[in-house]
Amino acid sequence: MSTNKTSACISLDPKNTSSDLFGYAMLQRKIQKGFKDKKKRGVIKYYYGTITSFDGELYSVEYEDGDLEQLDATEVVKYLKPN
Secondary structure (H helix, E strand, C coil): CCCCCCCCCCCCCHHHCCCHHHHHHCCCCEEEEEEECCCCCCCEEEEEEEEEEECCCCEEEEECCCCEEEECHHHHHHHECCC
């Protein structure tokens, strides 16, 4: 008797991230993104954020300082932190 086991694998290829499976799997994942420091020229400050929602196209991210931003799938893959 043989048993076939299958597992779902979610691709992080930006060309292949349009599926709802990928979108909803990203909820609560962490990202890290750098922003130019407005006070210190040439300095990049990095912030951590959490993906809080997905509307089928864009992801809402809430950063540790309370700022909110919407990212597309390509940006999510770019800034995604490993689990």
